[in-house]
Each structure stands twice: as C-alpha cells, then as structure tokens.
Amino acid sequence: MNSKERMDAAVACKVPDRIPIALRLDVPAAHWSGITSEEFMQDPWKASNAIEWVFDKFGGWDGVDNTWTMGVRYLKLDTYNMEIHASRGFKMLHVPTMTVEDYDVAIKEGLYGFMKTVAARMGKRFDPELETEMYRSFAPIYKHWEEKGAVVHRGGKFKPAMSHFQWARTWQELLKDLMRNYDKVKQACDAMFEEAVTAAEKQSRLVNCKYVFVPASKSTLGSKKLFEDLLFPYLKEGCHRLVKDGFVPRIHLDLDWTEYLEYLLELPKRSCIAELESLTDLKKAKEVLGGHMCISGGVPPGLLVRGTPDKVHETCKKLIEEMGPDGYILANDDMVPPNARMENVKALVDAGKKFGGAYSIHDRPSPQVLRA
Amino acid sequence: MLKNLQDAIAEINEGKALNIIQERLKAGENPSNLLDTVRSGARKAIGFYESGRYGRIELQMIHLIVDQCLNLLGSRAAQKQPSVGRILTGTLPTERDEMGRDVTPMILFSGGFDIIDLGSQVPPQEFAKKANEVNPDLVAITGVDLDSLEDAAQAVLGITQLHRTPKIMVGPLIKCGHELKIDADLVKTLKANAGWNDAPESVNVAKSLLERKVEVVRA
Numbered sequence: 001m002n003s004k005e006r007m008d009a010a011v012a013c014k015v016p017d018r019i020p021i022a023l024r025l026d027v028p029a030a031h032w033s034g035i036t037s038e039e040f041m042q043d044p045w046k047a048s049n050a051i052e053w054v055f056d057k058f059g060g061w062d063g064v065d066n067t068w069t070m071g072v073r074y075l076k077l078d079t080y081n082m083e084i085h086a087s088r089g090f091k092m093l094h095v096p097t098m099t100v101e102d103y104d105v106a107i108k109e110g111l112y113g114f115m116k117t118v119a120a121r122m123g124k125r126f127d128p129e130l131e132t133e134m135y136r137s138f139a140p141i142y143k144h145w146e147e148k149g150a151v152v153h154r155g156g157k158f159k160p161a162m163s164h165f166q167w168a169r170t171w172q173e174l175l176k177d178l179m180r181n182y183d184k185v186k187q188a189c190d191a192m193f194e195e196a197v198t199a200a201e202k203q204s205r206l207v208n209c210k211y212v213f214v215p216a217s218k219s220t221l222g223s224k225k226l227f228e229d230l231l232f233p234y235l236k237e238g239c240h241r242l243v244k245d246g247f248v249p250r251i252h253l254d255l256d257w258t259e260y261l262e263y264l265l266e267l268p269k270r271s272c273i274a275e276l277e278s279l280t281d282l283k284k285a286k287e288v289l290g291g292h293m294c295i296s297g298g299v300p301p302g303l304l305v306r307g308t309p310d311k312v313h314e315t316c317k318k319l320i321e322e323m324g325p326d327g328y329i330l331a332n333d334d335m336v337p338p339n340a341r342m343e344n345v346k347a348l349v350d351a352g353k354k355f356g357g358a359y360s361i362h363d364r365p366s367p368q369v370l371r372a
Numbered sequence: 373m374l375k376n377l378q379d380a381i382a383e384i385n386e387g388k389a390l391n392i393i394q395e396r397l398k399a400g401e402n403p404s405n406l407l408d409t410v411r412s413g414a415r416k417a418i419g420f421y422e423s424g425r426y427g428r429i430e431l432q433m434i435h436l437i438v439d440q441c442l443n444l445l446g447s448r449a450a451q452k453q454p455s456v457g458r459i460l461t462g463t464l465p466t467e468r469d470e471m472g473r474d475v476t477p478m479i480l481f482s483g484g485f486d487i488i489d490l491g492s493q494v495p496p497q498e499f500a501k502k503a504n505e506v507n508p509d510l511v512a513i514t515g516v517d518l519d520s521l522e523d524a525a526q527a528v529l530g531i532t533q534l535h536r537t538p539k540i541m542v543g544p545l546i547k548c549g550h551e552l553k554i555d556a557d558l559v560k561t562l563k564a565n566a567g568w569n570d571a572p573e574s575v576n577v578a579k580s581l582l583e584r585k586v587e588v589v590r591a
Contacts, residue, residue, distance in 0.1 A: 091467050171471050172436075179386050179433050218471075222429030259424075279553075302552055305518050337518050 003062035007151045011248055011294045013270045013327035018357030019320055021349055022063025022153060022296060022331040026070060027089035029054045032342050037089045041071025048141045054342075055150065058349045063153040063296075063329060064145055066207075069138050077131060079118040080167035087338050097122050098168035100177060106161065106188035111195035114188075118168055131199070135206035142207045153250055153273070154213045156203025158242060160234040161192040163215050171218075178226075186230060193234055197241050204247055211273075212242050214251040220260050227260065236266055243268040250296075254334055256280050261288040269293070270327075277333035286323050296329035299348050304332060304340035309347035316351030330356060374409045381413025382420065384430060386437050389413070393444045403445045410441045414482035418572050428475070428546070431571070435478040455486040457582045460508040460538070462490030462499060463515035464523045464545075471546045474514045476571050483575030496523040500530030503538060510539045510578055513564070517545035517552050521562070528563050539581040541566040543574060 001009065001017040009016035026047075030040035033053035040047045047068035055064065074082055074090055079098065085091035098118050106114040112128055119126035135156070145152050165174050165185070177185055200212045219231045239249045250273040257264075258281040264274055265288070274293050276285055278300045285295055298319045303312060316330060323330075330352040336345055373392065380389035393406055417434040420426040463474050477489040488506050490498060492515070503511055511531055516524045528540055542564045544552050552558075554567035566581050568574045 085467065088467055172473065175429065175432050175436060178429070179384060179436070218429075220427070222427040223425060224427075225425075226427065226429060302518060339518065 003149055003151045006062055007153065007329070010327055010329050011271065011273060013291050013294060015326045019324045019352060020062035020329045021352035021356065022065070022329050023061055023336060023345070023349070024065040024067065024332060024334065025051060025054065025336045025345070026065075026067040027087070027338050028336050028340050028342070028345070029067075030089070031338070032057075037086050038084050040068075041075070041084050041089055044068045044072055044138060044141060047071065048144070052148070054345075055148075058346050059353075060148075060150065061349045061352070062151055063331070064150045066138070066142070066152050066154045066209075068141060072134065076124070076134065077126065078167075079115055079122065079126070079164065081122070089338070092167065094170050094172075096168065096170045096173050098165065100173075100181065102168075103177070103181065103184045103188040107184070107191045111161075111164075111192040111199065114164070114192060128199075131203070132206065135203045139207045142209055152207075152209055153211045153248075155207045155209030155211050155247075156200040156205075157213045157215070158200035158238050158249065159196055159215060160231070160238065161189040161196065162231060162234075163217065164192070166218065189230060189234060193237070196234075197238055200238075201242065201245055201247060210246065210248050211250050212247045214239065214242075214249045216251055217254050219253070220255055220257055224260075227263075232263055236263075239267045239272055243271040248272065250275055253277070253280070258284055261285055264289055265292055267293065273329065275331070279333075282319070283322055286328075290327060294327040294329060295323060296331045297333050298323065298330070299332045301333055301335070301337045301340070304344045304348070305337050307341075307344055309343050309350075312344050312347035313351045313354075316348055317355045320352070320355045324356065374405065377406070377409045378413040378416060381410060381434065381437055381441070382416035384417075384433050384437065386433075386440070389437055390440055390444065393441055397444070407442075407445055410438055410445070411482055411484070414438050414478055418479060418482055421572060428571075431475045431478070432471075432473070435473060435475045438478050438481065456484040456579065457509040458486040458488070458506070459510045459512055459578060460488045460490065460499065460503050460506060461512040461514065462494035462502075463492040464513065464517075464520040464527065465493045465495060466515050466517060466520055466545055474543075474546060474571070476512060476514050476543055476574050479571045479574055480512065480578060483578065485575075485578065496527035497530055499527040500534055503531055504534055507536065508538050509582055510541065512541050512543065512574060512578065514543040515545040516542050516554060516558075516562070516567075520545065524562050524564075532563065539566075540564045541568065541574070541577055541581060543568045543571065546571075 006016040006020040010020050027037050027040055029050040030037055033050040035046055035050050040050055081093035081095045081097055082090050102117060105117045115126045142152050204212050216235055242249045252275045254277055256279040269292050272293055273296050275296045278298050282298050303315060377389060377392040396406055414434055421431055459480050461477050477487050481487045499511055513524060513527050531540055542562055544554050554569050559567040566577050568577045
C-alpha cells in the first residue's frame with residue numbers, strides 16, 4: 001500500500017498493511033532545518049521545504065499537515081490578534097478584535113460579513129476573493145507533496161462560529177457574553193454555520209484535498225448542557241454535510257473527550273478522523289469508536305520534549321497494540337512542541353514503521369470491525 | 373436573602389448576585405456575612421462541577437462573578453474571617469494565555485482559604501518577593517506547562533530560599549492544546565511539595581499540605 005491507500009484504509013476502519021503515521025509539525029521543522037520562525041510563517045514554500053527537510057531526514061511518513069499555510073492564513077485571513085514569535089512561530093495577543101455588537105453583524109450578515117467587519121477593525125481587508133486567491137496559491141505545494149507520495153491530510157478548515165469567537169472575542173470576554181447574551185451568541189452560531197461549511201469545502205477544492213480540518217477545541221470544557229446546545233449540533237451537522245459532499249472531516253478533539261465519546265457515534269460512520277489526545281482514555285475511545293471512526297493521536301507532547309527515543313518507542317508500540325490494527329493513525333497529540341527533541345519525533349516515525357506493520361494483513365481484524 | 377445570594381452565584385446569575393450584595397450593603401448587612409455567603413455559593417457551584425452538572429467553563433463564569441462580588445465587598449469583609457490558611461497564588465507567564473483566568477484562586481477561596489492572588493503572567497521571582505512580604509502558609513503556583521518549566525523551577529527555588537519557607541504546590545496551565553500532567557516525578561523535579569491536575573483538587577491538596585502531609589499528588 002502507498003500512503004494514500006494506507007490513510008484511506010484507516011479512515012474506512014479497515015486494516016492497512018501498516019498503521020499510517022501522521023505528524024502535525026510546524027516551527028520545530030523551521031528550527032531543525034535552519035530557517036527562522038519568521039520565514040516559516042511568512043513564506044509557505046520555505047515552510048513546506050522545512051517540513052520536507054524533516055520528512056526526508058526521517059525517511060518519510062504518511063500524513064503531512066499543511067502547516068506551511070499557517071502563517072499566511074493567520075496574518076492575512078484570520079480575525080484575531082497575533083504576532084510572529086521567535087520560538088513558537090506565533091503568539092496570540094488575547095486582545096479582543098471583536099466587540100459584543102459583532103454578534104449582531106454575524107446574525108445579519110453571516111460568516112463573511114462578520115469576518116469583513118472584524119478584519120476592517122484590524123486594518124485588514126477580507127473578502128471571499130482574497131481567500132480564494134490565497135488557497136489557489138497553496139495548490140502547487142499540495143501538488144508537490146502528492147508527487148512526493150505523501151498525503152496532506154488537511155485542506156480547508158470548517159471553523160464553527162464558537163471557534164471564531166473564542167479567539168476574536170478572547171476567551172474571557174466570550175465567557176461574559178455566554179453569561180449575559182447567551183441567546184445572541186447562539187443566534188450568531190446559527191447564522192454563520194452555512195457559510196462556514198461552504199467556505200471549508202471551497203478551500204479544500206481549491207487545493208484539491210479531500211480532508212477538511214474541523215477544530216472542536218475546548219468543546220468539552222463546559223457542561224454537557226452547553227455542549228449539546230452550543231457546540232455539538234454544529235459539529236454534527238457540519239461533519240454530515242462534509243461527508244455527504246465527499247470530504248473527510250479530520251476533527252481535532254483536544255483535551256479530554258472520555259465522557260463525550262458516545263456523541264461521536266452520531267457522526268458519519270467510517271468517514272471521519274477523530275484526532276484525540278492522550279488526555280482522553282484512548283483504550284475506551286477504541287472500545288466506543290472502533291469500527292465507527294478512525295482515531296488519530298496518542299503520543300503526548302511532554303514525551304517528545306522530556307522523553308527519550310526508547311520511551312517514545314515503548315509508547316508507540318503500546319498504542320499500536322491497543323489502537324490498531326484497523327482505524328488508527330499513529331500521531332503526535334496536538335502540535336509537535338517547539339522544544340521537542342528531533343530524535344524523539346524521529347523515534348515516533350521509526351516506531352510506527354517498526355511496529356505498525358508487525359501483524360499480517362490476514363490477521364483477524366479487531367472485534368469492533370467484525371461487529372460492525 | 374443570603375440563601376438567594378448563594379443560589380444566584382451557584383446558578384451563574386451574575387446580575388442577581390451583584391444586586392443582592394449592593395442591596396444588603398445598603399441595608400447595613402455585615403460584609404463578613406456576605407463574604408461567607410459568596411464563599412458558600414462558590415462551594416455549591418464546585419459541588420455542581422464535581423457532580424458533573426458543570427464543567428470548567430461554568431467554573432470560570434463563577435470565578436468572574438465571585439471576583440465582582442469580592443470587589444463590591446472590598447476590604448470591609450477582609451477582617452475577622454476564620455481562615456483555613458493563607459495562600460499566595462499566581463499563574464506563571466505563558467505564551468499560551470488563551471483560557472482566561474485560572475479558576476484556582478476561586479476554588480481555594482471556596483475551600484475557606486485566605487487568598488492573595490497575584491493574577492496571571494506572574495514573573496517567577498514575584499512569588500518569593502510577595503511571599504516574603506505577606507508570609508503565606510502556602511504558595512500555589514499555577515500555569516505549569518512545557519514552556520514554563522524553567523520558570524516554575526525558578527519560582528520554587530526563590531521561595532525555598534526565604535527565611536521562612538511556606539509549602540509549595542503546583543498546578544497545570546489550562547489551555548486548548550494538550551495540558552501537561554502534573555505527576556509525582558514533575559513535582560519532585562520542580563522541588564515542590566505537591567501538585568494537582570484538576571483545579572477543584574487543589575483544596576484538598578492544600579489542606580493536606582497544611583496538615584504537614586507532603587508529596588501529595590493527585591495525578
């Protein structure tokens with residue numbers, strides 16, 4: 001199998017020849033390959049070359065994240081205050097760019113009206129054409145990776161309204177809005193939904209990538225009541241729409257989802273990636289989601305910073321045994337930290353190749369697959 | 373009326389809670405009684421968290437309300453309160469200050485402690501400086517993350533060099549990516565006395581420490 005077939009098999013909860021390996025790597029690639037964070041953030045080709053330098057050094061892996069687009073997207077398209085940062089790549093300034101009145105703008109004018117208003121306040125220009133031009137300019141880099149045989153498992157981004165608000169409004173102000181103007185926040189979420197889906201699909205089409213990144217950050221931080229009312233409906237409907245239209249949602253489920261795993265059974269079967277972290281009980285995640293949804297992740301950032309290659313090998317082997325052979329992508333949790341040790345990240349890739357194919361493709365699939 | 377205040381806080385009814393305090397102060401209520409009620413409202417909310425009705429978001433809202441209540445009460449309520457102990461707390465500087473204020477001060481307040489809150493983005497040396505000034509029983513350092521390990525170690529070192537060394541406990545940075553788990557190894561590495569992971573645990577960890585039980589880690 002090649003990387004594409006391997007990733008497709010994992011998404012479909014089938015058994016690949018080897019468990020695919022994915023990395024979400026940004027500025028560490030810049031540091032290791034000898035370019036600055038500024039260069040990485042401002043020049044997509046340079047950023048892609050930095051990741052490619054690591055890719056070649058590690059002997060390749062299967063799923064590559066499009067972090068080369070990150071800086072340009074943040075600086076030109078997004079509506080929150082951030083600045084380039086030497087060690088992290090970027091730093092959020094946590095100064096609101098959105099006012100409480102902007103919920104009304106969103107209610108009346110939808111996502112693009114909202115983004116236009118907030119961007120103008122920041123001295124930026126935003127319109128859908130700018131977004132189109134930008135994604136079109138990313139397309140050759142996607143093509144380059146495809147020719148290299150890797151799968152870029154992120155094209156566009158389906159960003160639910162709450163994801164915009166938590167950054168543009170800042171978390172602290174959003175909390176106040178939820179206490180004081182809950183209904184308005186909810187109405188704005190409703191009003192922005194449609195364009196959020198179509199924007200994500202448009203972005204993915206422009207770079208010819210079937211994967212759509214779906215950030216569900218902080219979704220499990222509140223009560224289940226809040227989750228069921230303000231967060232999950234959009235995640236669910238958005239993923240169903242994306243799958244129906246031929247895309248693969250790669251859902252970023254950071255923090256602890258252990259108590260929320262059952263909800264994910266309501267998402268389309270064998271068509272999405274649940275990008276979990278080791279804060280979630282991954283064994284339980286496999287029990288609940290096995291045969292229904294591919295799980296990705298499990299290698300903690302702390303291990304990549306403070307661990308050793310041997311410890312990384314041990315962790316990856318255990319993950320592969322517990323989470324494989326079907327419907328699992330071996331990957332780091334969240335982002336590879338800026339201060340991760342390169343030998344530890346390489347150990348993740350090496351361990352995936354060493355242990356991820358240690359079963360025969362004729363082995364019996366996991367009970368979840370047989371049951372499904 | 374005070375029961376209403378307790379419920380307003382626990383039910384996240386900001387406007388009602390603040391109105392009651394303003395009315396009661398105007399009517400001559402002893403601020404210390406109101407402080408007690410604010411504390412019990414916070415405690416009730418934490419009970420909701422522990423029973424699964426609330427999540428961290430709701431606790432952060434409660435924190436916002438409690439802060440405003442304490443501002444209204446001001447120093448008038450500070451005296452004569454029976455205190456389990458005096459805690460100095462603050463959050464280390466972080467480049468990922470994305471989750472608003474840490475709820476630990478509110479949680480410790482609800483546990484009956486007297487809190488001196490340094491707030492967020494506290495330089496490591498500030499902990500020792502302030503501890504020297506206010507002589508706390510315990511210092512609770514929050515915001516420990518992969519990016520702030522050196523700062524955490526520096527903060528602990530500074531405190532341990534004081535003439536009278538308070539107990540020290542450490543808690544994680546709450547952020548939207550992967551949180552660092554505070555385990556026994558990390559507590560030992562940082563040379564702290566204890567650590568916690570989920571903020572509501574911090575009350576019991578603090579109480580255990582002040583009862584001279586050391587090396588308490590709720591991992």
